[in-house]
Amino acid sequence: MTTATSRPCVFALGLAAAWGLLAAGPARAQSGKADAPKAEGPSFARDVAPILVANCVGCHSPGRPGANRGKLDMTSFDKFIKGGNDGPAAEPGKPEESHLVLRVKGEETPRMPQGGNDVRLGAPAIAAMEAWIKAGAKLDAGLNPKAPFKSYAASLDDVAKANTAKLSPEERDAKVKEAGLERWKKANPELKPEIETSEHYALFSTLPKDRATRLIKSMESSLGAIRRALGAEMTNWPEKVGLYVFPERKDYVEFVRTVKQREVDEHEDGDADLKTTQPYVVVYSPPEAATESAATAAAPRRKGRSRRPEPAEAGRRSTTSLLTENVTRGAAAAAGAPRWLAEGLGGVVALEGRSGPAQKLRMDALDAFRRGWPTKATEVLAGGGDNVSPDEFHGVSFGLVECLTSPMFRPVFPQFLKEISKQGGAKIDDVVKDVYGVDRGEFLTQTGEWIASAYGGDQ
Ligand code: HEC
Incomplete structure (x- = not known):
């Protein structure tokens, strides 16, 4: 039960962190989106929408069962500004009379975002809402009032990055x-x-x-x-x-x-x-x-x-x-690389060619080869599991990456790395087919042969 309510709490904390950065200066961040507003003063898209998307929209969306709370609909700006049971959520120019502000401050109950007792918006987030209402509670020029917030809200990461960029x-x-x-x-x-x-x-x-x-x-x-x-x-x-x-x-x-x-x-x-x-x-x-x-x-x-x-x-x-x-x-x-690939790259880049730790990893890879490369390598590619010891996982990951960055395979390695990372490690069969032009079986045969000859002297 507690896990359900702890989720919005994490969002609130993340927000506080991102908005902590904002407090450093006048907010002039621009989101990376193409139609991002370039307003100088408070901006709904930049300052307020990201907060609502991260903390509120989930409950305030009709269409999902039980998710049109207080009849306040946050799926688009025109619906949101119309308000809910109590009338408009924002009174232009008067934050102190706006339900939006009163609710997040807890001056009107139940306090928002509703959830666990410890869920609170940070002071900078509340200040951003107040500033926007004070300035007239308008949608940025050029944005579609019927579009969902998400289509123009800067992500919290964008906000944090843009604010860092101006320091x-x-x-x-x-x-x-x-x-x-x-x-x-x-x-x-x-x-x-x-x-x-x-x-x-x-x-x-x-x-x-x-x-x-x-x-x-x-x-x-x-x-x-x-x-x-x-x-x-x-x-x-x-x-x-x-x-x-x-x-x-x-x-x-x-x-x-x-x-x-x-x-x-x-x-x-x-x-x-x-x-x-x-x-x-x-x-x-x-x-x-x-x-x-x-x-x-x-x-x-x-x-x-x-x-x-x-x-x-x-x-x-x-x-x-x-x-x-x-x-x-x-x-x-x-960047999205699967665990074996990230692990193997770390080892290959950091360890000297003939160093002790590198040799140990090679011997572990060779052991795995002798115990049945296709099975072991397949398990490692899938992320490990009970049948793969930590030594085997490190060794096989290192061996695979050393093989894929060896002269024979190296020319297409950047492409492999990019494609597999884009998929977050999924669809490895498709990526292998695409990049190396072979199926997984053949890929394993070839990498296994490389391990045997490079580490085992071909015996
Ligand atoms: C866990 C679900 C949930 C979350 C998350 C949530 N709300 Fe609500 N909200 C409700 C419910 C339920 C009501 C109706 C409560 C009542 O007034 O009895 C409500 C009512 C409101 C109202 C009053 C609407 C009206 O006119 O009656 C406002 C304003 C509001 N929420 C703003 C927010 C804001 C801003 C956030 C994010 C910071 C938020 N809510 C997050 C569930 C939620």
């Missing part, structure tokens, strides 16, 4: 730092981070200044490799990416818990969300000196589980490599 570089940096510190504090309020910024990144870590400077420099230079692998489109972030490096696993766990609202897996040491308004990458990377004890203490079952001495344990991952892997993975995932 000065210093103001943007200040926002990134502020959001970053806020998140860091959730993971561990006792630990104070140092902040370093560069053209594309803002690094939050406990590293000594000189090491932090070196780290962010090497992240800038690894961006070239990421762009070559993913294309410029997927790496064109509107804001600096926050990079968080935690020296202790518990802080990493807490970060993912509070920021991403997810429990971490036993072995993972990095995560990313490059789709959110303040994009970030977070890793757990113990200081080099403490590596041995920290690594074994943090993952006690790792050694017991392995089938052979792990080269990965010998050559610990550098922080740059770990961050690069997660930036790549996060960028691919944000």
